[in-house]
Amino acid sequence: xxxxxxxxxxxxxxxxxxxxxxxxxxxxGNVAQMNxxxxxxxxxxxxxxxxxxxxxxxxxxxxxxxxxxxxxQTAQQDVEIFLSQMDIxxxxxx
Amino acid sequence: MNQFGFEFKxxxxxxxxxxxxxxxxxxxxxxxxxxVDSSATAEIEVECFQxxxxxxxxxxxxxxxxxxxxxxxxxxxxxxxxxxxxxxxQNQKGIIQQIAYLNASFDYWxxxxxxxxxxxxxxxxxxxxxxxxxxxxxxxxxxxxFDGKKxxxxxxxxxAGKSTISMxxxxxxxxIINDDRLVIRKMNGxxxxxxxxxxxxxxxxxxxLNAIYLISHFPENKAKKLSGALAVSKVMAFCIxxxxxxxxxxxxxxxxxxxxxxxxxxxxxxxxxxxxxSYIAENEKQG
Numbered sequence: 567x568x569x570x571x572x573x574x575x576x577x578x579x580x581x582x583x584x585x586x587x588x589x590x591x592x593x594x595g596n597v598a599q600m601n602x603x604x605x606x607x608x609x610x611x612x613x614x615x616x617x618x619x620x621x622x623x624x625x626x627x628x629x630x631x632x633x634x635x636x637x638x639q640t641a642q643q644d645v646e647i648f649l650s651q652m653d654i655x656x657x658x659x660x
Numbered sequence: 661m662n663q664f665g666f667e668f669k670x671x672x673x674x675x676x677x678x679x680x681x682x683x684x685x686x687x688x689x690x691x692x693x694x695x696v697d698s699s700a701t702a703e704i705e706v707e708c709f710q711x712x713x714x715x716x717x718x719x720x721x722x723x724x725x726x727x728x729x730x731x732x733x734x735x736x737x738x739x740x741x742x743x744x745x746x747x748x749x750q751n752q753k754g755i756i757q758q759i760a761y762l763n764a765s766f767d768y769w770x771x772x773x774x775x776x777x778x779x780x781x782x783x784x785x786x787x788x789x790x791x792x793x794x795x796x797x798x799x800x801x802x803x804x805x806f807d808g809k810k811x812x813x814x815x816x817x818x819x820a821g822k823s824t825i826s827m828x829x830x831x832x833x834x835x836i837i838n839d840d841r842l843v844i845r846k847m848n849g850x851x852x853x854x855x856x857x858x859x860x861x862x863x864x865x866x867x868x869l870n871a872i873y874l875i876s877h878f879p880e881n882k883a884k885k886l887s888g889a890l891a892v893s894k895v896m897a898f899c900i901x902x903x904x905x906x907x908x909x910x911x912x913x914x915x916x917x918x919x920x921x922x923x924x925x926x927x928x929x930x931x932x933x934x935x936x937x938s939y940i941a942e943n944e945k946q947g
Contacts, residue, residue, distance in 0.1 A: 580906050582913035584920075587889035591896070591909050603897060605889040 567652040569626075573619040575658045587611060592658065609634065613648045623649070669702055670694040671864070673843040673854040675791050678702035679778065683710050686776040691784070691857040694864050704794060706769040706787070708778035712759055720744060724904040733782060736902065747783055749774075758783050766794035781859065788843070788856050789900060793908060797845035798915055799900040804837035804853045804867060805829035811853050811867030812940070813842065814928075815898040816875040824932050825875060832937045837865045841900070844869060844919065851919055871924045871944065874898075878929025881939035891925040892916045 580591045588611040591603045606614055612633055616626050623645045630641035667680035670691055679685060685708055720737035727733060731753055737744040742763040749755040757780060760771040769787065771778045779787070785799075792799050802815035803822040807829070814825050826839040838855035845852055851869040855862060873883070874894055886894060896916045903909050924944075930936040 580909040580913065582892075582910065582917065584889040584892050584917050589889045589893050589896070589913060589917075591903065591913065593906055593909060594903060603893045605893050 567649050567656060569617055569621060569623060569649065570619055571659055572617050572649065572652050572655070573621075575655060576614075576617060578658050581614065583611070588614060590614070594658075609644055610648055613645055667698075669696050669698060669700050670857070671696045671700065672788055672791060672856055673795070673797055673845045673852075674847070674866075675704060675795055676700045676702045677704045677706050677787070677791070679706040679708060681708035681710075681778065683708075684776055685778050687779065688777070688781075688784070688857070688859065689861050690859050691779065693861060694857050704767045704769070704791065706771060706778070709770065709772045710774075710776060712756060712772050712774060715744070715746075715759060717746070724902050726902075734786065736904070745786060747786070750781075760786075762790055766790050784857060785841070785900070789902065792843060792845075793911065795845065796915065797843050798912060799856075800842050800844060801840065801898045801900060802842050802872075803839035804842055804869075805834040806837055806853075806865075806867035807832075807834045810870040810944075811837070813844075813853060813869060813872045814875050815872065815895070820875050821877055821930065821932060822875065825873075825930060825936065828932065828934055828936060832934060835865065835867070837867050838862070846915070846918070851923060869919075869923060871926065873926050873928040873940070875928045875930060877932065879931070880929070881931055881936050882929045883926045883940070883943045884928075886925045886927060887920075891920040894927070895920060895925055 578593050580593055581588050586608040588606040589603060590606065612630065613626060616629055626645050627638055627641035630636060630644065631638050665684060670677050670679065671694060676696060717737065720739055723738055724736040725732065732748050734745055734747045739761060742761060745760040746756055747758040749757040758771055758773045760769055760783065762769050771783065789799050800815060802813050803826040804811055804813045805826060814822050816822055823839045826836045830836050837853050841856055843854045843856055845854060853867050853869045855865045872895055896912060899912060901908065901912060
């Protein structure tokens, strides 16, 4: 999933921080969706919170290098892995 | 079926509902043990009418539909700053059974029914669900066993063994609060479990909530403690809710975060025999 798509569907979820992590709950009329809530670790939480329509993967990677003790290549890989994992949310892109 | 004249009060999870009508109300037998004295202070008013009003549904904003591939159970619309519920008869496709209105503060219902059975299923569980939004509570698909000291909740998907494990604990001498649907409510800083009126008759029960087990059948008894966001998400998955509103979900997330911060949460694979009782007791001792 690309950043623009994820940014456009973020409003269909409710997120809450628990310790350093994030619980993500789909905002949906279908009660069964409650089986589809998921969690993000500290890195995932940081990326999720920084996803917006005007940001690029490079910009988010740069922010990650400032927040965490990682190099730019690792940060770029983390963002790409995160976005590919978010493909499971494609069904909310309607 | 029981006829209760024009008004009565019932208490669910210690929240008193005042149910009243200008006509006789018939009550399913499962509600009878939950009746309380008329002097109890009601927090929620439930005004009942016989006959369905004319409603222009096209003019209302659709919020939620509870349905499967075969039939609709109920539909929720936005109406006059609150909610309008349309409930369908489960035996006659497409026939409206009740139309109900709930105000935005969740404390005043107006229920219009085809007949005198104002709380006929699924009206009752819907009222219970919105009762949990009115107070600090949640409605769960779960069973709970109380051994006189500890209340243990067991939750899981259909077929995971909620009733089986309840039976095992009952045989070991525990009281079963219920084996299918429960309210968890926070009262004076502590979490308690309550049963709710069912289609069968059972007395009103309450137990402290000391541990939650997310169960599945397994070749051996094996428990794994969960914490943090994972515990919150796994427990919340078994909450009965209409999650069409961000404020509802936020309230639930806040409740479950609080609950999981003070209550041990375990994933439990179990063998369906009495060995699971001693395994759990031993596992809890070890923390």
